[in-house]
Amino acid sequence: MRIRFNLNGNPVDVDLPADTTLLTTLREHLGIFGVKHGCETGDCGACTVLLDGEPVNTCVMLAAQADGKTITTIEAIGEHPEHGWKQTAGLSALQRAFVETGAIQCGYCTPAMILASGSLLSRDPNPSEADVRQSLSGVLCRCTGYLKPVQAVIRAAAVLRGDPVEPIEAPIPAPSELFTPPEAGETGGVGSGPATELAIRTSVMPRIQVAPGPETRASVGRPEPKVDAVKLVQGKPAFAADIEMRGMLxxxxxxxxxxxxxxxxxxxxxxxxxxxxxxxxxxxxxxxxxxxxxxxxxxxxxxxxxxxxxxxxxxxxxxxxxxxxxxxxxxxxxx
Ligand code: FES
Ligand code: FES
Missing domain, CATH: 3.90.1170.50 (Aldehyde oxidase/xanthine dehydrogenase, a/b hammerhead)
Structure with missing residues (x-):
């Protein structure tokens, strides 16, 4: 079956069986490894791309459904800031914010998070935290969690609006209510209502101890970009499943x-x-x-x-x- 679409600004014309998913088409036939292969059932969101600007799960879509449409993957977003002799525009504001805020651990969900939240910022330059959380709600993250990606998107939105943002020189504090010590007599039992919610949260969060006095060390206790953050934020092939199989027997x-x-x-x-x-x-x-x-x-x-x-x-x-x-x-x- 002939399928034609625009991929990251380039026309694509492929001839594939009609039951080929868009995920398989992008990864196995076109070598687009920034689209990650997760659950294959539409649950995790790792396979997200933008289809005519809207986030979709490619594992539960046929390639034929993309015929005539425009697909954007993480490969079209930003560039490595240091390409040797080549001058580049560098990472996008969202990618930079994910690196700066430490919103990346393994990076498997990161391309999807950047595309999904980028779709939000293209419609709404000043989203509320609830809007940001909603935009990320289709992407599951198993290691970073959701606090720092939300901080990253809000920071990127401010940068894109031209608002001043503070350099990140100290760890971004978690919301203080997460660490409210339990009241005397609170048991942390299961039930309903605000008091019980607080009890449940305080019963599972670790106590944080902050070293007293000014921090004088160069790196310990200070935020440092993760060593492979720039690679991961671009969705580069970094995982075993990202091996290039085209042309192989x-x-x-x-x-x-x-x-x-x-x-x-x-x-x-x-x-x-x-x-x-x-x-x-x-x-x-x-x-x-x-x-x-x-x-x-x-x-x-x-x-x-x-x-x-x-x-x-x-x-x-x-x-x-x-x-x-x-x-x-x-x-x-x-x-
Ligand atoms: S791989 Fe598509 S939603 Fe999980
Ligand atoms: S799943 Fe590892 S960073 Fe989100």
Whole structure:
């Protein structure tokens, strides 16, 4: 199926099966790894892009639904401020604010947060905290939490309006009510109403101890940008799943249905005759390099009793042959 859309200012024309999701199209066919692969069920928001300016979850959208539309991903937002000899405009105000406020831990949710809140700021330059929280509500964050991203968006909004913002030289304090000590007699039990809410919160928040006197150290106790924050705020491929797979063959393993058997002969001719199959490997095709799957003794871990492929299978599921093909369906068929 032919699908055409505008991606980050460039026309895209792809020919894909009709059931291909927009997430798969962007990551696996176009190499856009700033769109993160999370739940695949529309819950986490990591796969957010802007479709005609509105945030959408690409994992629950078909690429065909983007036909004729404009897609913006984090790759179109900001640039690394230091590109060697090349002058760049640097990060966007939102990206800078996420770096400055420490609104990034692992960075998996960060591109989605920046796109979602950027959509808000494009409509409303002076959003309330509630508006900001609402704009981020479709993106789950498992490590930073939500306080600092909200602070980052409010700070970026002020920068974009031209309002003065304080340099961040001391940790941004959390709202004081989160640390209100429990009243005498409060138990922190479960119930309803404001008093109980306070009790529940105070029963789980840690007590904060602040060192007395002025801070004289250069770094300890002071905010420092996270070492990889600039990379993460641009959604650069930083995770194992972001590996570039385009142009690679797909490998599949033929597993033994028998618990113990000698392989006397493998006829791979039918598999090799399939269009798109690049190779079929059996134990005769690879060097016999013995290794151990157990033991860590030095210098030789034992027992040395395993080969990548052998003329003998020792358990149900043991490896019999490898197939390499141009796509997964062909590799599966060749097995
Ligand atoms: S991966 Fe799309 S919402 Fe989680
Ligand atoms: S999920 Fe790790 S920073 Fe949000």
């Amino acid at each position: 797909v490998a599949k393993v033929l597993h033994s249905p028998l618990a113990h058997a000698r392989i006397r002969k493998i006829d791979a001719s039918m598999a090799l005759a399939l269009p798109g199959v690049a190779a079929v490997l059996t134990w005769k095709d690879i060097p016999r390099v013995v290794y151990s799957t157990a033991g860590q003794s030095h210098p030789i871990p034992g027992p040395l009793d395993t080969f990548s492929l052998d003329n003998k299978v020792r358990f149900v599921g043991d490896r019999v042959a490898f197939v390499a093909a141009e796509d997964e369906a062909t590799a599966e068929k060749a097995l």
